[in-house]
Amino acid sequence: MASLTVRQLDDSLKRLLRLRAVRHGRSMEDEVRVILRQAAEETGREAAEPTEPSAAGAQPAAAAPSTGLKRVLLIIGGSIAAYKSLDLIRRLQDRGLSVRCILTGAARHFVTPLAAGALCGERAYTDLFDPQSEFDVGHIRLARDTELILVAPATADLIAKMAGGHADDLATAVLLATDKPVLIAPAMNPHMWAAKPTQRNLVQLQADGVRLVGPNAGEMAERGEAGIGRMAEPLEIAAAAAALIRHGGALTGKRVLVTSGPTSEPIDPVRFIANRSSGKQGHAIAAAASAAGADVVLVSGPVNVPDPPETCVVKVETARQMLEAVEKALPVDAAVFAAAVADWRPQRVSDSKIKKQKGRAPTLELVENPDILSTIAHRKSGRPPLVVGFAAETDHVVANAKAKLVRKGCDWIVANDVSPETGIMGGDVNTVHLVTAAGVESWPPRSKADVARALVEKIAAALEETKR
Ligand code: CTP
Numbered sequence: 001m002a003s004l005t006v007r008q009l010d011d012s013l014k015r016l017l018r019l020r021a022v023r024h025g026r027s028m029e030d031e032v033r034v035i036l037r038q039a040a041e042e043t044g045r046e047a048a049e050p051t052e053p054s055a056a057g058a059q060p061a062a063a064a065p066s067t068g069l070k071r072v073l074l075i076i077g078g079s080i081a082a083y084k085s086l087d088l089i090r091r092l093q094d095r096g097l098s099v100r101c102i103l104t105g106a107a108r109h110f111v112t113p114l115a116a117g118a119l120c121g122e123r124a125y126t127d128l129f130d131p132q133s134e135f136d137v138g139h140i141r142l143a144r145d146t147e148l149i150l151v152a153p154a155t156a157d158l159i160a161k162m163a164g165g166h167a168d169d170l171a172t173a174v175l176l177a178t179d180k181p182v183l184i185a186p187a188m189n190p191h192m193w194a195a196k197p198t199q200r201n202l203v204q205l206q207a208d209g210v211r212l213v214g215p216n217a218g219e220m221a222e223r224g225e226a227g228i229g230r231m232a233e234p235l236e237i238a239a240a241a242a243a244l245i246r247h248g249g250a251l252t253g254k255r256v257l258v259t260s261g262p263t264s265e266p267i268d269p270v271r272f273i274a275n276r277s278s279g280k281q282g283h284a285i286a287a288a289a290s291a292a293g294a295d296v297v298l299v300s301g302p303v304n305v306p307d308p309p310e311t312c313v314v315k316v317e318t319a320r321q322m323l324e325a326v327e328k329a330l331p332v333d334a335a336v337f338a339a340a341v342a343d344w345r346p347q348r349v350s351d352s353k354i355k356k357q358k359g360r361a362p363t364l365e366l367v368e369n370p371d372i373l374s375t376i377a378h379r380k381s382g383r384p385p386l387v388v389g390f391a392a393e394t395d396h397v398v399a400n401a402k403a404k405l406v407r408k409g410c411d412w413i414v415a416n417d418v419s420p421e422t423g424i425m426g427g428d429v430n431t432v433h434l435v436t437a438a439g440v441e442s443w444p445p446r447s448k449a450d451v452a453r454a455l456v457e458k459i460a461a462a463l464e465e466t467k468r
Contacts, residue, residue, distance in 0.1 A: 078106020190227025249293025
């Protein structure tokens with residue numbers, strides 16, 4: 001294969017590559033490898049650089065997964081409410097969605113393409129006749145390469161243009177060219193909202209299948225003005241967008257159980273045994289499964305990360321409570337055990353605080369906790385069709401994970417190296433190996449959200465396969 005270095009690329013390509021790499025939490029070189037591998041797979045050729053060799057004689061589990069992000073195309077219109085759209089980008093990303101932005105000319109008076117692009121992790125699009133945009137994706141691809149188009153804020157003018165089928169700038173051309181669902185979050189002065197032309201246009205848009213979120217009643221940016229016309233809050237808009245996307249997602253109709261976080265095993269009322277698990281990976285998996293349409297039960301130990309939206313969260317402390325909650329959540333179609341369960345607990349829990357006695361340190365006697373993953377994977381009845389465990393290792397990651405797969409009786413193991421120098425425990429990036437009976441797939445470093453989405457894609461594909 002001809003050698004290629006990132007340095008040889010032209011500046012604009014380099015910049016796009018850098019943005020893409022940052023978005024996926026990879027180095028630029030790794031990003032190039034992923035792009036090449038995907039391109040090779042698409043054309044049915046062998047990947048240029050095979051990942052870790054699979055088990056002797058076994059077929060690789062599958063090709064390295066694409067990141068499989070569900071995308072929202074956010075069109076930001078020109079209203080003071082545009083400042084909230086920057087927060088909206090984050091709220092959409094929290095829901096496991098990838099966001100691409102178009103700013104209208106008027107929007108650029110309120111927020112910059114740079115700010116929107118930095119939050120999205122890719123350039124924000126602005127001009128219909130920008131050769132660079134057309135070269136990168138083109139307005140037709142912008143219109144189609146998305147699950148949903150979200151217009152927020154949707155100004156009275158943008159609404160009028162949509163209703164009239166105008167296409168004189170990038171935003172309106174994309175809206176006219178799309179075959180995807182469109183959700184608008186109107187924002188305007190109460191008089192403009194109540195005006196007959198606006199109301200007529202809204203009736204037309206709704207008849208055309210466009211959905212609305214908001215506007216809400218409240219104070220306007222202009223002093224002394226109040227009424228209906230405030231753009232809905234970012235959380236509300238993100239929830240409406242996610243609900244539209246969930247419907248028809250790859251896991252619609254499936255029930256998924258996820259365990260996450262550490263367990264906390266009490267010694268006395270103030271002391272406990274725990275571990276460094278942050279719950280970020282498990283929670284991201286629950287969020288991604290929910291975004292894919294699954295009915296998700298998340299059983300979580302004590303964590304400091306927010307509950308993923310639209311999941312049923314059962315909060316527990318100890319391993320025994322976690323097992324009980326997991327058993328209650330059955331039956332499920334897939335169970336992912338991402339929790340770092342304490343292997344042992346103190347045999348006796350003191351009812352009162354153990355007092356310090358000079359020169360005499362107490363001895364902690366430990367007993368083994370139930371192995372939740374193994375218990376569920378070995379169930380004779382009610383075993384989930386797909387059981388996925390994690391392996392937190394510091395040495396011989398893949399070898400230990402393979403042994404764990406057999407010992408625990410699960411279908412897949414997601415193995416990661418949790419040595420302190422990897423920064424994986426508590427960090428935002430993860431490098432995992434997916435170990436199955438068929439072989440090992442080594443994924444490049446990715447954000448935990450991307451690992452979650454890729455894993456959820458695999459789960460959806462595997463469940464689909466079991467139907468055949
Ligand atoms: N696990 C579990 N219950 C336990 C211990 C672990 O359900 N009591 C699950 C974890 O959620 C994870 C998998 O088992 O999916 C592997 O956990 P890990 O901590 O890597 O392995 P251990 O079984 O604890 O073995 P070791 O500590 O020896 O590596």
